[in-house]
Amino acid sequence: xxxxxxxxxxxxxxxxxxxxxxxxxxxxxxxxxxxxxxxxxxxxxxxxxxxxxxxxxxxxxxxxxxxxxxxxxxxxxxxxxxxxxxxxxxxxxxxxxxxxxxxxxxxxxxxxxxxxxxxxxxxxxxxxxxxxxxxxxxxxxxxxxxxxxxxxxxxx
Numbered sequence: 640x641x642x643x644x645x646x647x648x649x650x651x652x653x654x655x656x657x658x659x660x661x662x663x664x665x666x667x668x669x670x671x672x673x674x675x676x677x678x679x680x681x682x683x684x685x686x687x688x689x690x691x692x693x694x695x696x697x698x699x700x701x702x703x704x705x706x707x708x709x710x711x712x713x714x715x716x717x718x719x720x721x722x723x724x725x726x727x728x729x730x731x732x733x734x735x736x737x738x739x740x741x742x743x744x745x746x747x748x749x750x751x752x753x754x755x756x757x758x759x760x761x762x763x764x765x766x767x768x769x770x771x772x773x774x775x776x777x778x779x780x781x782x783x784x785x786x787x788x789x790x791x792x793x794x795x
Contacts, residue, residue: 735783
């Protein structure tokens with residue numbers, strides 16, 4: 640597929656609310672594949688459609704257990720609390736401490752428009768919340784406790 644340009648903080652599209660997906664057309668299927676390719680190329684764990692300039696309620700996540708496709712996702716339950724550094728492909732090289740639920744349940748549709756629920760804890764809960772916020776026109780920087788700082792890269 641294709642690698643798409645990731646929009647960065649300050650781009651007005653990142654502040655807009657996305658439209659619900661009524662059907663997954665071939666164009667939307669291509670978008671999902673491109674989003675996965677773009678996320679992997681950028682070494683991210685999640686990517687939402689507005690980050691590649693498309694105002695549709697689609698996000699992809701992979702925390703290392705394989706790709707998750709979320710179409711029209713909604714958080715239906717959240718509990719617990721976790722605080723930790725969070726980063727975003729739309730604010731490269733930066734991170735900030737954010738408080739999130741430690742456990743969430745999300746209702747969504749998959750790439751075939753089959754309805755499902757996904758339960759996430761810790762990193763997956765954080766990623767689900769982060770990507771769904773993008774679909775509502777918000778970014779993690781709105782929740783940072785303290786200052787945004789340079790991200791620490793893992794040495795490999």
